[in-house]
Amino acid sequence: PYLEIIENPKSRGFRFRYTCEGPSHGGIPGGSSDKNKKTFPAVKICNYQGYARIVVQLVTNEENPRLHPHSLVGKQCQNGICTVQCGPKDMTATFPNLGIQHVTKKNVATILEERYIAAEMQLSSINDGFPQEVQRNIKGEILIVFRHEDRKRISVKATSEAKSIDLSVVRLMFIAYLPDSNGAFTIMLKPVISDAIFDSKAPNAATLKICRMDCNAGSASGGDEVYLLCDKVQKDDIQVVFSEEDMQGNNIWEGYGNFSPTDVHRQFAIVFRTPQYRDVDIKQPVNVQVQLRRKSDHEVSEAKPFTYLPNKSDLELIDRKRRKPMPDFVDHLGNGNTGAEPTEGTYGPHYAPQAQQNKNGTGELGSVFFLFYDNITNHFNPPYLDKYVSSSTLTRIFKSNAYKCLHATQGLNLNLPLYIPKLTKHHGIYISRTGLCKGSIASLWIVESRYFKSGAKNNSILSLTKKWAERNSTALHDYSITGDVRMLLVLQRHLTSIRDHSGDSVLHVAVIHDQLEVLSSLLDVVATLDNKQSIVDAINKQKQTALQVAVLTDNVEAVIDLIKMGANPLILDSYGNHSIHVACRHGNASILYHLLNSKQLDIMQMDMKNHDGLGCFHLAAKASQGTRQCLGLLKSNNFNVNMADTKSGRTALHLAVEMDNLVVAGCLISECDADMEAATYEGYTPLHVAASLGLCEIATLLLACGADPDASTSPPGSENGITPADLAASDQMRDLLNGIKLPFNPKITQNIFSDIAQLDEILRLKLCKLLNAERTGSDWLALAERLSLGSIVTFIRHSENPTNTLLDNYMVS
DNA sequence: CGGGAACTGAT
DNA sequence: CATCAGTTCCC
Numbered sequence: 001p002y003l004e005i006i007e008n009p010k011s012r013g014f015r016f017r018y019t020c021e022g023p024s025h026g027g028i029p030g031g032s033s034d035k036n037k038k039t040f041p042a043v044k045i046c047n048y049q050g051y052a053r054i055v056v057q058l059v060t061n062e063e064n065p066r067l068h069p070h071s072l073v074g075k076q077c078q079n080g081i082c083t084v085q086c087g088p089k090d091m092t093a094t095f096p097n098l099g100i101q102h103v104t105k106k107n108v109a110t111i112l113e114e115r116y117i118a119a120e121m122q123l124s125s126i127n128d129g130f131p132q133e134v135q136r137n138i139k140g141e142i143l144i145v146f147r148h149e150d151r152k153r154i155s156v157k158a159t160s161e162a163k164s165i166d167l168s169v170v171r172l173m174f175i176a177y178l179p180d181s182n183g184a185f186t187i188m189l190k191p192v193i194s195d196a197i198f199d200s201k202a203p204n205a206a207t208l209k210i211c212r213m214d215c216n217a218g219s220a221s222g223g224d225e226v227y228l229l230c231d232k233v234q235k236d237d238i239q240v241v242f243s244e245e246d247m248q249g250n251n252i253w254e255g256y257g258n259f260s261p262t263d264v265h266r267q268f269a270i271v272f273r274t275p276q277y278r279d280v281d282i283k284q285p286v287n288v289q290v291q292l293r294r295k296s297d298h299e300v301s302e303a304k305p306f307t308y309l310p311n312k313s314d315l316e317l318i319d320r321k322r323r324k325p326m327p328d329f330v331d332h333l334g335n336g337n338t339g340a341e342p343t344e345g346t347y348g349p350h351y352a353p354q355a356q357q358n359k360n361g362t363g364e365l366g367s368v369f370f371l372f373y374d375n376i377t378n379h380f381n382p383p384y385l386d387k388y389v390s391s392s393t394l395t396r397i398f399k400s401n402a403y404k405c406l407h408a409t410q411g412l413n414l415n416l417p418l419y420i421p422k423l424t425k426h427h428g429i430y431i432s433r434t435g436l437c438k439g440s441i442a443s444l445w446i447v448e449s450r451y452f453k454s455g456a457k458n459n460s461i462l463s464l465t466k467k468w469a470e471r472n473s474t475a476l477h478d479y480s481i482t483g484d485v486r487m488l489l490v491l492q493r494h495l496t497s498i499r500d501h502s503g504d505s506v507l508h509v510a511v512i513h514d515q516l517e518v519l520s521s522l523l524d525v526v527a528t529l530d531n532k533q534s535i536v537d538a539i540n541k542q543k544q545t546a547l548q549v550a551v552l553t554d555n556v557e558a559v560i561d562l563i564k565m566g567a568n569p570l571i572l573d574s575y576g577n578h579s580i581h582v583a584c585r586h587g588n589a590s591i592l593y594h595l596l597n598s599k600q601l602d603i604m605q606m607d608m609k610n611h612d613g614l615g616c617f618h619l620a621a622k623a624s625q626g627t628r629q630c631l632g633l634l635k636s637n638n639f640n641v642n643m644a645d646t647k648s649g650r651t652a653l654h655l656a657v658e659m660d661n662l663v664v665a666g667c668l669i670s671e672c673d674a675d676m677e678a679a680t681y682e683g684y685t686p687l688h689v690a691a692s693l694g695l696c697e698i699a700t701l702l703l704a705c706g707a708d709p710d711a712s713t714s715p716p717g718s719e720n721g722i723t724p725a726d727l728a729a730s731d732q733m734r735d736l737l738n739g740i741k742l743p744f745n746p747k748i749t750q751n752i753f754s755d756i757a758q759l760d761e762i763l764r765l766k767l768c769k770l771l772n773a774e775r776t777g778s779d780w781l782a783l784a785e786r787l788s789l790g791s792i793v794t795f796i797r798h799s800e801n802p803t804n805t806l807l808d809n810y811m812v813s
Numbered sequence: 814c815g816g817g818a819a820c821t822g823a824t
Numbered sequence: 825c826a827t828c829a830g831t832t833c834c835c
Contacts, residue, residue, distance in 0.1 A: 015814080015815080018831090018832055018833065020832070020833050020834080021832090021833070021834080025814065026814070102831090102832085104831080104832070105821095105822095105830095105831070105832095167831095201831090202830090202831095203829075203830060203831095232829095234829085266828085267828090267829075
């Protein structure tokens, strides 16, 4: 006969209870238990039929199990042990009511001692007479008492073992006893031990749970900051895992959220950066899963969805706009261009809004008028829009809104007094929605129906129309002579304020389509308008000005043109970025230079933070190119290198350190005088960050430049601050911070400069002479760049022989 | 049965 | 002594 476990207890999710919590909290469920079908631990005696006794007790989760001080409590439990009878037919035993009672730390030794005594008593009752003595109490009853030395031995053993017992995990040990010839259950079968049961309340076994995330989508290139709220975790033992499964449910990709223990806030929140997706160039959003994972036991939380989006930038939208099919001029012929006779009473948009020639060769037919309203829809809302409106209605509208009909006609001198057409019952009107995106402009086509029948009278509308037609044809002629498109544009200058459905003005569109000459012509024409500033600085639906679009597309010429026309670089887009922010983010030093020199800008405004709480220095430090030049420009324009970001109080130097970017960090320190001791909201200096991330090279740089290795998160005088050494991610880092020099361990990188490293003396002298000869130093500066030593140029600039110093440094590095 | 607060020990 | 993580108790 042998004993076998047919249902193991569930390993996780069960909570041990203290005595004070009472005995009734439900029993350990079985491993396969679920909500609908509950199971419980169960064992079976095989190869035997008849009565049997089964004893269950708790043991440790070790290779050689010891008795555990926790107690089993429940229906058939006594003294921490559960005893049941089974048989004679059904030889299985299930345990539906096994609770685990948590011994307090204080009592571990005492309880353990009791366990050992009970065990030895049990043993002696079987083996008869082993370490006990028989005494009688006052009433003469037999008491079994341990000899003093045995008691002592057990006590010592209990005390010493108490320390090493893990109170957060137990296993069930089942022992079956079969009856002997006397019917006493003394025949012991081999004990069997269950899977481990972890206390769900123990910090290192608690259920992992993601409660909330501040965002669940990010770009495929990763690096997006996410704030995750969770149930209690341990900061050194937790990961944020991103994973993706294929159709078959196989795990095909895994990435880890990027954070250090210092980013775990009080056990309940993690601030991390998303990992890069396996394919940075996805075209469609990809859904993946995020979960918490405990490093020590690989337990995971339930997964939450996360979506990787195609690397989206403002450029994305611009690209889309660029991909639209190119218009063709014949698209604009319209239906009325042949001069077809309109039918009375049906004055629709197809009656061409351009002056047409009559039989006498003068342009004086149905004309187009544009009304510039603050908000025309207030007056021409349905029922008037896109409809024929009678002259009496029209007159009423005109009269009531006369003061708003500012520039009543196209092609007329803007300074003319407001012109209100005199209307008769023979006039009709069609108000088109065209150009109404912004609700500011309507085209108003007024047609005198009588005209078509009986020829024109000397009507003011007609005389204006005639003027307009003449100017148009003259312009066209002048254009033919000069090829100067501005001849045509100037007649349409008022239309430059019209936006398309994306909110883009003609200036935006010209920049988007890289039409530099067009942009220049348009700007010249716009310059003649009184409201030129509002047109140049118009924003589209992303709140971008034409200048912003030019910066976004790295279009230096367009930037220069727009700035010349007085474009304002400080207008904010929907992310709170002004043009200077965008230039910094792009690392486009040339554009940045022009923006900074555009006019007298207010440093306070230039140096403000965007909606992500980042300033220009932050954005430039994060840029993937042109960083050094941009940082230099910012510095020389008095931007604040030590500005803290709004979200966490980090400076640009903190960011550079986080990115493990030696060059940028070096540049910030040596060329921009970044404060080495700048502290985040939590009090961390850049050295703290480097230490916690285990970035030895950066830490070496910081230390070499004078960072305080004893910087503390709390003010001087207080003893309780955290120093970089407290956060050191490795022993190597600790040594570094304690001033122990690391063994020189050169990285083998590209070998392309091996020739330079091996120059013989003569060649080297010649090279120095050549490069030093250029007085501005541009030659050896270029060499420094190529050797990736750009960050030290300040140090060697004043050297007598800069090239030589540079080469020396190169050898060393 | 789960949430959470009070208490305590370690640093 | 303050603070944080871990333990115990209460509801």
